[in-house]
Amino acid sequence: MPYRLTIEPSGHELDCDSDETILEAALRHGFNIPYSCRNGTCATCKGRILSGTVDYGDVEEKVLSDAEKAEGLALFCQAMPLSDLKIEVREIGAAKDIQIKTLPARVAKIEDVAPDVRALFLKIPSTERLQFLPGQYIDILLKDGSRRGFSLANTPNDDALLELHIKKVAGGAFTGHVFSGMKEKDILRFEGPLGTFFIRQESTRPLLMVATGTGFAPIKGMLESLFAQGSIRPIHFYWGVRHAEDFYYESLLQQWQSQYSHFNLTKIVSQPDDQWSGPTGYVTEQVVYDFPDASAFDAYICGHPDMVFSLSAVLEQAGLDSEHIFADAFVFAK
Numbered sequence: 135m136p137y138r139l140t141i142e143p144s145g146h147e148l149d150c151d152s153d154e155t156i157l158e159a160a161l162r163h164g165f166n167i168p169y170s171c172r173n174g175t176c177a178t179c180k181g182r183i184l185s186g187t188v189d190y191g192d193v194e195e196k197v198l199s200d201a202e203k204a205e206g207l208a209l210f211c212q213a214m215p216l217s218d219l220k221i222e223v224r225e226i227g228a229a230k231d232i233q234i235k236t237l238p239a240r241v242a243k244i245e246d247v248a249p250d251v252r253a254l255f256l257k258i259p260s261t262e263r264l265q266f267l268p269g270q271y272i273d274i275l276l277k278d279g280s281r282r283g284f285s286l287a288n289t290p291n292d293d294a295l296l297e298l299h300i301k302k303v304a305g306g307a308f309t310g311h312v313f314s315g316m317k318e319k320d321i322l323r324f325e326g327p328l329g330t331f332f333i334r335q336e337s338t339r340p341l342l343m344v345a346t347g348t349g350f351a352p353i354k355g356m357l358e359s360l361f362a363q364g365s366i367r368p369i370h371f372y373w374g375v376r377h378a379e380d381f382y383y384e385s386l387l388q389q390w391q392s393q394y395s396h397f398n399l400t401k402i403v404s405q406p407d408d409q410w411s412g413p414t415g416y417v418t419e420q421v422v423y424d425f426p427d428a429s430a431f432d433a434y435i436c437g438h439p440d441m442v443f444s445l446s447a448v449l450e451q452a453g454l455d456s457e458h459i460f461a462d463a464f465v466f467a468k
């Protein structure tokens with residue numbers, strides 16, 4: 135039987151299994167509380183137990199002293215519940231609360247997911263963890279001093295491997311390498327997490343999420359996090375591509391559609407062939423056609439700058455205040 139865990143001051147409630155740390159339970163449910171090492175050495179996750187008892191785990195006196203335990207403090211990456219718990223910790227709701235790190239990463243897996251898209255799975259050293267908000271990105275640091283930014287497609291709960299979706303770009307030095315020379319076990323360096331494209335948790339407004347191409351990557355992380363939280367905010371997700379074969383993760387999308395009645399998916403192809411029977415054209419036109427009054431939404435938009443700017447303008451014309459429009463505009467990294 136799981137224990138009930140209440141996080142204050144947010145009041146979020148969740149289940150915490152008896153063999154699960156408080157941090158694991160929070161991340162599993164999509165709530166971001168501070169952490170770094172996840173192995174009891176950095177003290178980033180130290181917080182207060184307001185009520186209930188915990189097994190403190192194997193922690194060193196210098197990281198969590200007996201006096202601190204007596205005061206009610208615990209390391210949430212180590213502590214497991216022995217009863218229902220109420221804890222006090224400030225949930226991370228802003229990028230500025232997260233430490234930006236420069237880390238090495240090993241290429242753990244490369245998967246072809248669409249004709250011109252590869253999913254790259256990176257493993258960071260076991261002594262490190264990367265805290266981030268779903269939707270943020272990392273910069274791959276190249277030897278010549280240049281950088282390539284890619285959104286994280288996974289959730290922090292699922293951070294054993296960092297997942298990037300890489301679009302092949304003609305003449306692209308880095309993406310060309312990803313599609314030809316890169317092998318599993320190769321080592322990269324990156325800096326992150328970066329950016330302010332993440333879900334504003336304090337809002338209860340319905341969500342309008344729009345992606346073109348690999349702009350799906352951060353939206354995937356955001357959606358998985360919302361589903362994990364048990365959020366019931368209605369979600370309308372529009373994904374536009376040029377050709378139907380550019381869509382990927384078909385079975386995941388189908389699973390979300392059958393599992394979550396509040397999730398509505400519209401896929402749009404701008405250059406359809408005879409096989410495509412769904413909507414055609416550009417996401418911007420489709421969204422405005424479907425929502426002539428967009429004033430009630432929070433909109434999250436990720437894709438080419440032209441689409442992001444035109445859709446943002448059109449949504450404002452449709453009554454959506456700009457403070458409810460969050461966007462990640464990118465040109466494909468080369």
Ligand code: FES
Pocket residue numbers: 168169170171172173174175176177178179180209210211212
């Ligand atoms: Fe480092 Fe818990 S995250 S001690």
